[in-house]
Amino acid sequence: LQFTGYEKVRLEHGEVIKQDPRTMLSCSAVAKGYSVDVVARLLDWKGIGNYMVDIGGEVVVKGKNPSNSLWRIGINKPVDDSLAVSQDLQTILELSDLGLATSGNYRNYYYKDGKKYAHTIDPRTGYPVQHSILSATVIAQDCMTADALATSFMVMGLEEAERFCEANPEINAYFIYSGDDGEFKTYYTEGMKKYIAK
Numbered sequence: 001l002q003f004t005g006y007e008k009v010r011l012e013h014g015e016v017i018k019q020d021p022r023t024m025l026s027c028s029a030v031a032k033g034y035s036v037d038v039v040a041r042l043l044d045w046k047g048i049g050n051y052m053v054d055i056g057g058e059v060v061v062k063g064k065n066p067s068n069s070l071w072r073i074g075i076n077k078p079v080d081d082s083l084a085v086s087q088d089l090q091t092i093l094e095l096s097d098l099g100l101a102t103s104g105n106y107r108n109y110y111y112k113d114g115k116k117y118a119h120t121i122d123p124r125t126g127y128p129v130q131h132s133i134l135s136a137t138v139i140a141q142d143c144m145t146a147d148a149l150a151t152s153f154m155v156m157g158l159e160e161a162e163r164f165c166e167a168n169p170e171i172n173a174y175f176i177y178s179g180d181d182g183e184f185k186t187y188y189t190e191g192m193k194k195y196i197a198k
Contacts, residue, residue: 001126003020003023004126029148030144030148032147033101033148035055035058036099037060039055040099049062050064052071057101058099058101059073059100060098060099060100062096070094070095070096072092073094074089074091074092075135075137076088076135077089077090078090078135078176078184091197094197099141099146100137100139100146101140101147101149102150104134104136129154129155129157131157131177133154133157133158133161133175135175136161136175137150137174138172139173139195140172150173158187161173161175162187165189169189169190169191171191172191173188173189173192174186174189174192174196
């Protein structure tokens with residue numbers, strides 16, 4: 001924590017100034033989402049009206065799918081699966097002309113001294129997050145925003161993420177979390193309901 005945090009970096013006359021030389025900048029929280037947006041803009045520029053761009057589960061969809069319907073995007077059940085072999089779906093969303101991103105700790109984790117740790121680090125504590133939330137899916141106008149929010153929600157945890165969404169009703173989010181009995185439970189915002197396939 002001595003050298004982490006956005007407040008320890010500033011931009012002056014086009015140069016990045018760091019308070020501590022050990023500080024490194026990483027855009028990994030939004031890199032896939034941003035990359036999806038760049039590809040989508042290229043397709044728009046080329047005049048392509050119907051497409052789906054997917055980079056590692058971060059998605060932008062536009063127009064219609066090959067069946068001339070809304071694009072159907074599945075949200076995986078968050079099972080411990082570092083090789084991504086399991087593709088069981090929790091739910092299916094139907095959407096178009098939007099970006100979607102899912103963040104989760106069920107595929108990226110490590111064990112130390114027999115204890116499982118998430119790959120997401122809470123910048124407030126410097127430690128891996130320890131929450132009941134297993135995955136956060138966000139729909140936004142662009143994928144980078146969805147990616148940033150989904151990652152942020154994983155750091156916040158379910159209760160704080162719910163409060164954030166209630167205070168910002170324009171955010172469409174779907175959370176899968178572990179209940180007290182270990183069963184998968186879900187919470188989603190009012191705005192997300194219109195995207196859930198019947």
